[in-house]
Amino acid sequence: MFPLELPFATQFYLDLYVVTFVVHLLLMFYVFAGTFHLAVFGGAESTTAAGRINETVRDWLPFALSAAITAGIAPLLFIQLLYQFDYYTANVLLSHRWMSILPILIVAFYGLYLLKMKLFVKTRPWLDRLIACFVFLCILYVGYTFSENHLLSVQSKTVWATHYASGRIFYWTSEILPRVATILGQAFSSTAIVWYWQISMQQRQKQQEIPQDLPRRLAYLSTAGLIISLVAFIYYCLAVSKNWYPGNSTDEASQLLKQPYIYLYVCGLFFQIWWWATIAIDPQRISFASWFLAGASALTLLMGAMVREQYRVSRIVTDNLLQLHQHHLMAEGKWLFLAFTIIHTLLICWLIYVTRKAIHASVQQTKR
Numbered sequence: 358m359f360p361l362e363l364p365f366a367t368q369f370y371l372d373l374y375v376v377t378f379v380v381h382l383l384l385m386f387y388v389f390a391g392t393f394h395l396a397v398f399g400g401a402e403s404t405t406a407a408g409r410i411n412e413t414v415r416d417w418l419p420f421a422l423s424a425a426i427t428a429g430i431a432p433l434l435f436i437q438l439l440y441q442f443d444y445y446t447a448n449v450l451l452s453h454r455w456m457s458i459l460p461i462l463i464v465a466f467y468g469l470y471l472l473k474m475k476l477f478v479k480t481r482p483w484l485d486r487l488i489a490c491f492v493f494l495c496i497l498y499v500g501y502t503f504s505e506n507h508l509l510s511v512q513s514k515t516v517w518a519t520h521y522a523s524g525r526i527f528y529w530t531s532e533i534l535p536r537v538a539t540i541l542g543q544a545f546s547s548t549a550i551v552w553y554w555q556i557s558m559q560q561r562q563k564q565q566e567i568p569q570d571l572p573r574r575l576a577y578l579s580t581a582g583l584i585i586s587l588v589a590f591i592y593y594c595l596a597v598s599k600n601w602y603p604g605n606s607t608d609e610a611s612q613l614l615k616q617p618y619i620y621l622y623v624c625g626l627f628f629q630i631w632w633w634a635t636i637a638i639d640p641q642r643i644s645f646a647s648w649f650l651a652g653a654s655a656l657t658l659l660m661g662a663m664v665r666e667q668y669r670v671s672r673i674v675t676d677n678l679l680q681l682h683q684h685h686l687m688a689e690g691k692w693l694f695l696a697f698t699i700i701h702t703l704l705i706c707w708l709i710y711v712t713r714k715a716i717h718a719s720v721q722q723t724k725r
């Protein structure tokens with residue numbers, strides 16, 4: 358079945374996995390780019406574009422982190438259905454990685470609340486920056502761990518056995534760095550659009566203009582991130598096709614290079630770079646380009662996720678697993694699942710509606 362020529366049941370779970378994974382990535386990107394911005398540009402004046410971005414992310418980061426974590430649950434459920442033994446959270450090779458991210462995310466949460474409360478901005482600005490740097494490193498570590506986890510999980514059982522027998526905690530392969538750079542380099546492009554929308558909305562409410570240098574600043578950050586991501590991805594493909602990393606085969610790589618998703622993914626990156634470059638030249642374009650860029654960024658991530666899964670499916674999925682997926686699809690409970698999905702979606706929409714109404718009412722009251 359399209360798009361990966363798999364049987365219906367497997368493709369059904371895989372599509373659900375890929376879509377929910379992209380939602381997780383988009384929210385996680387906000388947290389990554391936001392903490393990076395506070396760590397590097399935390400001292401900017403509040404009247405500048407950098408200062409406005411800092412104000413906005415300080416306010417939204419605790420929510421964004423909880424949303425990113427919550428959005429991680431759905432792909433986590435589907436991935437366990439899809440790959441079973443190779444991706445059980447409780448499997449012995451992966452469990453300590455999972456356990457290590459819990460305390461780190463809890464500490465990151467407290468750090469983000471300290472930043473939101475602006476406790477040290479005036480009295481000890483260096484401490485505020487230090488907290489921002491610390492939280493950024495926590496988030497980077499979590500991303501790194503997921504990549505390490507992923508790379509170990511797609512290795513053969515012989516590699517698992519050797520790794521387990523050696524007693525090492527971390528699985529190190531030079532493949533991790535270009536992989537992390539490829540994924541996280543895209544964080545700025547999608548997040549920059551959200552920052553632009555958030556700041557425009559806030560300024561509209563205050564009946565003020567957005568800072569003049571905002572579009573250019575967003576364009577520079579996004580272009581730099583996308584170029585890092587593109588270069589890392591090209592290097593990664595080259596390394597895999599030349600068999601530089603242990604555990605990959607040149608056959609697998611050449612199969613992958615024959616698929617259209619990889620080219621669509623690269624086109625998506627180029628398309629975004631081109632649009633951001635035009636915004637850097639003519640900042641006025643941002644208001645309509647933001648919609649193209651939002652779509653392009655989501656589609657590029659979707660294509661990237663397809664490439665990622667194609668590789669894993671070719672390595673892990675056996676006939677037994679295909680039968681198991683079919684069996685799961687026939688299991689009782691899917692109507693109940695669907696009913697709860699609809700109920701929860703409606704509840705979320707209702708909450709958004711009620712909150713927006715309350716915000717609108719309070720803005721009207723302040724105006725009076």
Ligand code: HEM
Pocket residue numbers: 378381385388389422425426427429430432433434436496497499500501503504505506507536540665
């Ligand atoms: C802010 C903290 C987090 C960051 C920065 C983060 C980052 C990432 C990254 C970079 C990947 C891609 C790894 C790769 O392909 O190499 C990933 C995958 C994933 N993340 Fe997160 N993540 C975070 C929190 C979470 C949490 C708390 C959960 C679970 C509740 C979660 C669930 C997942 C799942 C299921 C995948 C797919 C793993 C795979 O396919 O191998 N993430 N995450």
